[in-house]
Amino acid sequence: MHDIRRPRAPLDRIPPDILCAADYETVARAFIDPATLAYIAGGSGDERSLAANRQAFARRGVLPRLLRDVCGGHTRTALLGRPRAHPLLLAPVACQGLVHAHGEVHSARGAEATDTVMVASTLASCPLEEVAAVGGPRWFQLYMQPSREVTADLVRRAERVGFEAIVLTVDAPVQSPGRAARRAGFTLPESAGTANLAGYPAPEGRVLAPTQSRILDGMMREAPTAADLAWLMDVTGLPVLVKGVLRADDARALQRAGVAGLIVSNHGGRALDGVPASLDVLAAVRAAVGPGYPVLLDSGIRAGSDVFTALALGADAVLVGRLQMYALAVAGALGVAHMIRLLREELELCMALAGCATLADITPDLLCEAAPC
Template identity: 40%
Template sequence: MRQNAIYRAGVLGRRPSVPTDPERLERRARRAMSARARAYVGGGAGRGETMRSNREAFGRWRIVPRMLHGVTARDLSTTVAGTHLRAPLLLAPVGAAGLIRPNSDVAIATGAAAAETAYVFSNQGGDPMEHTARAMGDTPFWYQLYWSTDEDLVDSMIGRAEACGARALVVTLDTTMLGWRTQDLDLGSLPFARGEGIAQYTSDRRFADLVAERIAAPTGRPPTTVTLGAIRTLLAMSRAHPGRFLDNLRSPVPRASVETFLDIYSNPGLSWDHLATLRGRTSLPILLKGILHPDDARRALDLGVDGIVVSNHGGRQVDNAIASLDALVAVRAAIGPEPTVLLDSGIRTGADVFVALALGADACLLGRPHLYGLALAGADGVRQVIENVIAELDLTMGLVGVPDLASITPDVLVPTRP
């Protein structure tokens, strides 16, 4: 057990390099980050009301342990959207993690694999998905998709995700435009405008074609084969040496790459009609991330998707939005017990996961905490954060008296008084 390992190491004078307390973890990680990383990772939309609501929602429920239950072993394993999970926890996709450390996505994948925990690769990653997939080894991973305005790029991203072994496709719905992120705005800092967090694009052949078209546009002639080849070569070099790419943002190809990304990365006109085409474009299980309204949940399931992720993007998109946990209760009541539902936004501890499962989630996505672990101790920091959350979930189940996830029902909770 994780707890016993920490205590035994403590006898020898060794303490965890990553705090187990979530508030202390965040404080220490923020001190280790640059101002731009703190703003991007820790900031939310507007005044941050949605971020606060995400945490306050967990405070509206209390766990009721039962005594003398005789439960001595727990089974945390589950299968979600066809993927077997060690525990009902996945790492959420977070873009531009390279603000924290170089090769961040590969480091996160290394930590996730060490903890045998699935990772949802970010569409806005700092490492190409193929590199990150290699770091996962045999541990399953999913791929997050932002729906571009270029449909051929959408197909290219999906095809690459399938080819490198993704087990599911997670389409993020709530970021067709960036939210009003005041901490980033006050620094004038958008990572993607600096070429950070666009490695999925610069590693993509279709994106290289779009860059070539942009460069050739002033001449009125289509890009030549030589031009295309040169651009693809330069973009390939950028993947191996991202620092050199960033140092030359005023050069034609890097500048055109950033401008092309900013023009096409997401689709403000994304609609249900777009989503209706998805089943014919991939064989992977499909989950829609960003659902908060019961009617949207019903419509998503009517489209035949394999699951939904109730999420407000960690409070980063709409200020004063409904807390994800509150939305989960309404969504599960509307769609019944059978459809697959995951929860994202506000998860910090194993006890949080327990509450979310009791209210109807099949699994949870862990976002900011794993980045805090990355900031403090790299890949091993990611592993430690995961192990801490899973260990607390296991202990909570044991102390409450539930032997498996199916036994975590609403009966183990009571609402707090207003």
């Protein structure tokens, strides 16, 4: 097994060379083992979708309005009927113990300090009860388990400790470390991501016939279906959002099924390689479900201007994944809180210079084709 110890321990201060949120990606290289960094930063396959996520933001610029009074402006919004101070959420990133001994607990502390919704992963390094004990707004990201009894128990545990919503991830039933991580020698420790699943019986193995596919008949036999989604919404009284939406027809079907909201995501380029950037399909998903229905964007956020762009194309809020891990590795909870504050201030700066006092003022006509670099 590969040694995942970091070259440097997390700091108890913010490094002076962190000037913007994206700087955490550069600085984190000194705090994360190279093989582990290759796993976190990498994507699947040839990493086309990983690259597309950033290229989609780079292709778009802002065409500001002039002479607008933005004094008294703010970033306040509402999600699932609850007021929020800003449209930033911490994405459900698994195995945060890879970069910090207290993983998700420190991410939760950073979220709580900044009034940020944290979406805690099923495949966490810390139990969901420990994350909830920190306080602050929180949603629980669910991977359907082979046993419905285990899945239902995970949901009941989340309900008991005050999680406000369930986020069902549907786009990555089969996943493995990308090629870059494998070439770097990364091996996911057996204990990684099992904190929430400890104590449950191991799934029973299944012997495949020689004519059966290891992937289609093996790995995919427990992949969630529409029937599983309907069952889940019967099991819980919490709002259920679906993460991994890229198609307008899927968006309409999920809306009709009673899902509380959608997260447009290509899993950060870590699921099916070659799918489009999340940002590039956002407007079509928004048009499919109409105004007023919760639509969030995940994948590719590195700056406040990216948040602005996503909101202009129809997102109500965005989720931040890799930056969360980089900030956690550099300075724990302090780093996570600082990263969120930087993103919020970058968004406010973009709003001010574009003539937008509130998030409602951020509309598609503010975007243009970006000037070539």
